[in-house]
Amino acid sequence: MKGSNRNKDHSAEGEGAGKRPKRKCLQWHPLLAKKLLDFSEEEEEEDEEEDIDKVQLLGADGLEQDVAETEDDESPEQRARRPMNAFLLFCKRHRSLVRQEHPRLDNRGATKILADWWAVLDPKEKQKYTDMAKEYKDAFMKANPGYKWCPTTNKPVKSPTPTVNPRKKLWAFPSDSSRDLPSPKKTKTEEMPQLNFGMADPTQMGGLSMLLLAGEHALGTPEISSSTSHPDAPSKQCQASALFQFAEISSNTSQLGGAEPVKRCGKSALFQLAEMCLASEGVKMEESKLIKAKEADGGRIKELEKGKEEREIKMEKPDEARLQKEADVEKSAKENGRDSKELRNFEELRMDDIMGIKMEDPKDIKKEELEEDQKCSHFPDFSYSASSKIIISDVPSRKDHLCHPHGIMIIEDPTTLNKPEKLKKKKKKSKMDRHGNDKSTPKKTCKKRQSSESDIESVIYTIEAVAKGDWGIEKLGETPRKKVRTSSSGKGSILDAKPPKKKVKSREKKMSKEKSSDTTKESRPPDFLSISASKNIPGEVPEGIKAEPLTPTEDALPPSLPGQAKPEDSDCHRKIETCGFRKSERSCKGALYKTLVSEGMLTSLRANVDRGKRSSGKGNSSDQEGCWNEESWTFNQIGTSGSKKFKKTKPKEDSLLGSTKLDEEFEKKFNSLPQYSPVTFDRKCVPVPRKKKKTGSMSSEPTKTSKGSGDKWSNKQFFLDAIHPTEAIFSEDKNTTEPAYKVKNAPSIPNTPEPTTMQEPLVGSQKRKARKTKITHLVRTADGRVSPAGGTLDDKPKEQLQRSLPKVTEAGCNDECSHNREAAETRSSTPEMPAVSAFFSLAALAEVAAMENVHRGQRSTPLTHDGQPKEMPQAPVLISCADQ
DNA sequence: CAGAATGAAAT
DNA sequence: ATTTCATTCTG
Numbered sequence: 001m002k003g004s005n006r007n008k009d010h011s012a013e014g015e016g017a018g019k020r021p022k023r024k025c026l027q028w029h030p031l032l033a034k035k036l037l038d039f040s041e042e043e044e045e046e047d048e049e050e051d052i053d054k055v056q057l058l059g060a061d062g063l064e065q066d067v068a069e070t071e072d073d074e075s076p077e078q079r080a081r082r083p084m085n086a087f088l089l090f091c092k093r094h095r096s097l098v099r100q101e102h103p104r105l106d107n108r109g110a111t112k113i114l115a116d117w118w119a120v121l122d123p124k125e126k127q128k129y130t131d132m133a134k135e136y137k138d139a140f141m142k143a144n145p146g147y148k149w150c151p152t153t154n155k156p157v158k159s160p161t162p163t164v165n166p167r168k169k170l171w172a173f174p175s176d177s178s179r180d181l182p183s184p185k186k187t188k189t190e191e192m193p194q195l196n197f198g199m200a201d202p203t204q205m206g207g208l209s210m211l212l213l214a215g216e217h218a219l220g221t222p223e224i225s226s227s228t229s230h231p232d233a234p235s236k237q238c239q240a241s242a243l244f245q246f247a248e249i250s251s252n253t254s255q256l257g258g259a260e261p262v263k264r265c266g267k268s269a270l271f272q273l274a275e276m277c278l279a280s281e282g283v284k285m286e287e288s289k290l291i292k293a294k295e296a297d298g299g300r301i302k303e304l305e306k307g308k309e310e311r312e313i314k315m316e317k318p319d320e321a322r323l324q325k326e327a328d329v330e331k332s333a334k335e336n337g338r339d340s341k342e343l344r345n346f347e348e349l350r351m352d353d354i355m356g357i358k359m360e361d362p363k364d365i366k367k368e369e370l371e372e373d374q375k376c377s378h379f380p381d382f383s384y385s386a387s388s389k390i391i392i393s394d395v396p397s398r399k400d401h402l403c404h405p406h407g408i409m410i411i412e413d414p415t416t417l418n419k420p421e422k423l424k425k426k427k428k429k430s431k432m433d434r435h436g437n438d439k440s441t442p443k444k445t446c447k448k449r450q451s452s453e454s455d456i457e458s459v460i461y462t463i464e465a466v467a468k469g470d471w472g473i474e475k476l477g478e479t480p481r482k483k484v485r486t487s488s489s490g491k492g493s494i495l496d497a498k499p500p501k502k503k504v505k506s507r508e509k510k511m512s513k514e515k516s517s518d519t520t521k522e523s524r525p526p527d528f529l530s531i532s533a534s535k536n537i538p539g540e541v542p543e544g545i546k547a548e549p550l551t552p553t554e555d556a557l558p559p560s561l562p563g564q565a566k567p568e569d570s571d572c573h574r575k576i577e578t579c580g581f582r583k584s585e586r587s588c589k590g591a592l593y594k595t596l597v598s599e600g601m602l603t604s605l606r607a608n609v610d611r612g613k614r615s616s617g618k619g620n621s622s623d624q625e626g627c628w629n630e631e632s633w634t635f636n637q638i639g640t641s642g643s644k645k646f647k648k649t650k651p652k653e654d655s656l657l658g659s660t661k662l663d664e665e666f667e668k669k670f671n672s673l674p675q676y677s678p679v680t681f682d683r684k685c686v687p688v689p690r691k692k693k694k695t696g697s698m699s700s701e702p703t704k705t706s707k708g709s710g711d712k713w714s715n716k717q718f719f720l721d722a723i724h725p726t727e728a729i730f731s732e733d734k735n736t737t738e739p740a741y742k743v744k745n746a747p748s749i750p751n752t753p754e755p756t757t758m759q760e761p762l763v764g765s766q767k768r769k770a771r772k773t774k775i776t777h778l779v780r781t782a783d784g785r786v787s788p789a790g791g792t793l794d795d796k797p798k799e800q801l802q803r804s805l806p807k808v809t810e811a812g813c814n815d816e817c818s819h820n821r822e823a824a825e826t827r828s829s830t831p832e833m834p835a836v837s838a839f840f841s842l843a844a845l846a847e848v849a850a851m852e853n854v855h856r857g858q859r860s861t862p863l864t865h866d867g868q869p870k871e872m873p874q875a876p877v878l879i880s881c882a883d884q
Numbered sequence: 885c886a887g888a889a890t891g892a893a894a895t
Numbered sequence: 896a897t898t899t900c901a902t903t904c905t906g
Contacts, residue, residue, distance in 0.1 A: 082901050087890035092902055099904090107904035108888040114903095115889045130891095137892080149893045149899070 082149050083137040086129040090118050093675055117676070125674055132669055 084092065091114045098110040098117075105113070118126070141147060 082892080082899090084901055085891040088902050091889075095903060106888090106906070107902095109905090111888040111890095111903075113889095118890070133891085149901095 080140075080144060080147065082147075083140040084133060086126065086133040087115075087118055089133055089136075089670065089673065090114065090121070090126075090129050093670065093673055097675070097677065121676070125676070129673060132673055135669070136666060 091111065094114055094117060095107075095110055098113045099105065102109065102113070
C-alpha cells in the first residue's frame with residue numbers, strides 16, 4: 001500500500017483515486033517550513049499571513065522541498081500531533097505499569113496487554129478517559145481550528161527525505177509553542193514562528209514533559225518571573241526542570257558549535273546521561289550505605305573510585321571530586337538531620353564543584369580528546385555542567401526525603417527520565433548515522449575502551465550497569481571509561497554527533513534563543529537548584545535502600561539485595577579490569593529501561609507532579625483541574641493565568657507559556673486520570689472473564705496478575721500498597737482531588753457483570769483487531785501448542801472457559817494465584833500471553849493450566865525463565881479446558 | 885523503522 | 896469501509 005501511495009504521490013494529482021489528497025498535506029507542511037523563517041527572529045509576528053504565504057509559496061512542490069529542508073530544522077518537533085484518543089491516553093498512563101509487570105515484554109506486548117486492560121476496563125473508567133480525550137481534542141481543535149488530521153499519504157512524500165522522521169512531523173504545527181500555527185487554512189491565531197525557542201516539545205518529550213510540569217508545580221508559581229532570564233524567555237520553562245536545563249545545555253552547545261555542535265550536543269547529552277546515572281547511582285549507593293553502615297562504605301567507594309581513576313583517566317577526577325564532596329556533604333547533612341542550612345550548603349558546594357568541574361573539565365577533556373579541539377572543549381563543559389546540575393538536584397532531594405519511598409522514586413526520576421528518552425533518541429540517531437561503523441551494538445564491549453565505539457554505547461553500558469544493579473561501583477568505573485571512550489573515539493563521536501542533532505536541535509534552537517542572550521547558564525543553575533529542592537520537599541519515603549533494590553531488581557537479582565553493594569563492586573572491578581564486564585546487554589537494557597523508564601520515570605514523575613500540585617498549588621490545581629483552560633490551549637488567550645503580563649510584552653513568551661500551560665493542563669488532567677493497578681485488571685479478568693467486548697476478551701491476563709510480575713512487581717507493590725493495599729486503583733492525584741473515586745472504581749471494576757457482551761458494534765478498528773488478534777494471539781500464546789488450540793477455541797469456548805477460569809481463579813486467587821501467575825508469566829515470558837481479543841486467549845488457558853499445575857504442585861519449575869519446559873503440562877491442561 | 889493496540893478523523 | 900496517525904518502545 002504505502003509504496004503504491006508514494007508512487008502516486010508523485011503523480012499525485014491524477015491518481016488520487018482513492019487515496020487521499022496529498023496535496024493538502026503538502027500545504028500544511030509548508031507551515032513547518034516556516035519555522036525556519038520564523039526562527040530567524042523571534043519577533044512575534046504571528047501572523048497567519050506568514051503561514052499562509054509560506055504555504056502558498058510552498059505550494060505543492062514547496063512542500064516537499066521544504067520538508068527536505070526542514071530536515072535540518074527538524075521539522076519533527078514542530079508538528080502538532082493529533083490529540084490522543086482515549087485508548088492512547090490510557091496506554092500512556094498505564095504502559096509503565098505494564099512494563100513494570102512484564103519487564104521482558106516488548107512494547108508491543110505491553111500494548112496488547114494494555115488493550116486487554118482497556119477492554120476490561122470498567123465502562124465508567126473508560127468513559128473518563130474518553131471524556132478526557134474528548135476534552136483534549138476539543139481544546140486542541142480550538143487552539144488549532146484548521147488542524148486536519150491526516151493528510152494520508154504524506155509520508156511518502158517525505159519519505160524521500162532521509163533524515164527527518166517523515167512520519168511524525170508532517171503536518172503539524174510549529175511545535176509546541178504554537179499549536180495554532182498549524183491551522184493551515186484558517187490560521188486564525190497568530191502563530192509564533194518562534195518554534196525554535198520553544199522548549200523541547202512537550203509532546204515529544206513524552207514522559208519528560210511530566211518532569212517539566214513537576215518542576216513547575218514544585219515551584220508552584222507560574223509567575224516565577226524571569227528574574228534571571230529576559231522577559232522573553234518564559235521563566236517557567238527555563239526553571240521548569242532539569243530537562244529544561246538540559247535543553248539549554250544542548251542549545252548552548254549548538255550555539256558554540258554551530259552545525260557541528262550538534263554532535264557535541266549529542267555527546268554531551270550522552271555524557272550527561274552517563275554521569276547522571278553514575279551520580280545518581282553513586283548517591284544511592286552512598287545513601288544506602290550510610291543508612292546501613294553509614295559512612296564507612298562511603299570511604300570504600302571513594303577508594304574504589306580512586307583506583308578506577310588511576311586506571312582510567314583524568315576524566316574521572318571531576319566526578320570523583322564531586323562524588324566525594326557529595327558523600328561528605330550528605331554525611332554531614334544526614335548527621336545534622338535535614339537542616340535547611342545544611343542543604344543549602346550542600347547545594348552551594350555542589351554549585352562550586354560544578355563550576356570548578358566545568359573549569360577543570362575542559363582541560364582534561366581536551367587532553368584526552370586532542371583530536372577535536374574546540375569542539376571537545378565546549379562539549380565537555382556542557383555535559384559536565386549538566387550532569388552536575390542534575391546530580392545536585394538529585395542529591396538534595398534524596399536527603400530531604402530519605403524517609404519516603406516515593407521520594408526516592410521521584411528523585412530517581414529526573415535522572416531516569418532524562419536518560420531514557422534522550423537515550424533512545426540518540427541511539428536511534430546514532431544508529432542511523434553510524435550504520436556502517438557499528439550498529440550501535442552496545443553490547444560487545446570488550447573493546448569499548450580501545451575502540452571508539454560510540455558514546456551511545458558507553459551510555460548504554462552505563463545504563464546497563466545501572467540496570468544490573470552494579471551501579472555504585474561500576475558506575476564509577478564506567479563513567480570514566482565512557483568518557484574515555486568517547487574522548488578517544490573522537491571519530492566515532494563525530495559520527496555520532498549527527499544523529500542527535502535533529503532532536504536536540506530543535507530544543508537547542510529554542511533554548512539557544514532564550515539563553516543566547518544571556519549567560520544564563522550560570523544564572524540558571526541556581527534556580528534550578530532551588531527548584532529541585534522544592535521538588536524534593538514533597539518527598540515521601542526515604543528508603544534509599546529500597547530504591548536500590550527496585551532498580552536492580554529487574555533481572556536477576558532480587559535475592560541478593562543486601563549484599564549487593566560489595567559483591568557487585570568487586571564484580572565491577574573485575575569487569576572493568578577484564579574489560580569485559582558486560583552482561584547480557586539485553587537483560588541490562590531491558591532492566592534498565594524498565595527500571596528507569598517505567599518505574600522511575602513515569603511513576604515518580606507523576607507522583608512528583610501530583611505532589612507538586614498538592615503542595616504548591618492545591619488551590620491552583622482546583623481551577624485548572626476542573627477543565628482545560630481554553631486559554632491554555634490557545635496560546636493567544638493565555639492571559640488568564642498570572643503570566644499575562646509577560647504575554648503582553650512578548651507574544652513569543654506567550655506562546656511558550658500558552659503551550660506550557662497547555663501542556664501543563666494536559667498533564668494535570670492526564671495525571672488526574674485514574675491509574676489502575678494491574679491487580680485490578682487481574683481481578684477483573686479473572687472473576688469476570690466475560691468482559692470481552694465483542695470478540696472477546698480479555699479474559700486472560702495471567703501475566704498481569706499482581707504477583708505475576710514477580711519480583712519487579714512486588715517491588716513496586718510497595719508503592720501500591722502504600723497507597724492502597726487493597727484497592728487496586730491508585731491514582732496519585734485523585735487522592736487529593738477525589739478520594740472517593742478510588743473506592744468507587746475498585747468495586748465497579750471487579751465485579752461489573754458487563755452486560756455489554758455482544759451489543760457493541762464492531763468498529764472497523766475492532767474488526768481488524770479481532771482478526772489480527774486471533775492470529776497473533778494464537779501464535780504468541782503459543783508457548784507451544786496452545787496457539788492452535790486457542791484459535792480453534794476462540795469462538796465457542798469462551799463461556800465455558802470463563803466459567804472454568806473463574807472457578808479456578810477464585811479458588812487459588814489469593815495465595816496460590818500469585819504463584820501460578822508467576823509461573824504462567826515466566827513460562828509465557830516470551831509470548832506475552834494476553835493478547836487482546838481472543839476470547840480465551842491462550843493466556844487464559846495458560847493461566848488455567850498454570851493453576852492446575854499449581855494445584856499439582858508443579859508450578860515451581862516454570863520460573864526458570866524462558867524455560868518452556870512447562871509447556872508440556874500446560875498443553876494437556878489446556879486441552880482439558882477446551883473440552884469443558 | 886516496523887509494529888502492537890484503539891479510536892477519531894478523513895477519505 | 897478503509898486508511899492515518901496519535902503514544903510508547905523494542906527488535
